[in-house]
Amino acid sequence: MATKTSNTSDQNSSASDSTQKTSENSTMKVDNATVKKEEMKNAPLHKFFVDALKDIYYAEDAIVSALDKMQEAATTEELKDAFEDHQLQTKKHLSRLEKVFRLIDEKPEKKKCDAIEGIIKEGEEVIKSTETGSMTRDVALIIAAQKVEHYEIATYGGLVQLAITMGHDKAADLLDKTLQEEEDTDYNLTEIAETHINFEAEQED
Structure with a gap:
């Protein structure tokens, strides 16, 4: 026992x-x-990544407001509709960015983006310098909008690769989805211009 x-x-x-x-x-x-x-x-790379997210977060918010003015200024209904559709899409991009911030345990914050401010200001000058109701104005607006898209494409393309490098796979997927949508928008704007707007603008006195 x-x-x-x-x-x-x-x-x-x-x-x-x-x-x-x-x-x-x-x-x-x-x-x-x-x-x-x-x-x-x-880590320096993480800090840079977060700063870049804050930059594009600010940019997307500014673009939402800019698209209102561009839609109002556009001549053709086709371009007005394209700007309206992209504005709704941009609001989704903002929500998606907020998810990315949360995925990397960061607070969604905006950091002033001088680049987008300059591009938007240039777009406003285009409206002032072209005739209301003209196809030339639509041509100018499309080019201004594509400058915005190209800035976003470059930014999101870089962010996707950084997210992959740092192992933020879910964040990378979200950023890549936005990248694809920005590229689609750029393509659609080109299609609108080449279908008839450029040719009609060429006929204006």
Whole structure:
């Protein structure tokens, strides 16, 4: 009987040690994860990635407002509709960016984008310098809109690759979806211009 009691005691002690080690291992894993998370946030590439996200987040918000003016200024219904559709799409891009921020444990914030401010200002000058109701204005608006698209395509293309490099696969998928939509918009604007607007503008006095 004495031997059995000793064995039971040893088993209890062993189980207790095992539980303690499991708890210690879990704590170490949590601590290591926390350390890695902090290291990632302090990494120069991560900081650059976040700054670039803030930049395009600001840009997308500014583009939503700019598209209102472009839609109002456009001559043809086809171009007005294209601007309206892209404005709705841009609002989705903003929501998508907010998801990306959350996926990398960052707060969605805007950082003033001087590049997009300049491109939008140029678009406003185009409206002032072209005749209301003319096809020439539509040509100019399409070019102005494509400058916006090309800026976005370049930005999102770079962000996708950075997200992949840093292992942010879900964020990369979201950014790539927006990239594809920006490229589609650019293509559609070219189609609208080449179908008839450019030719009709060429006939104007």
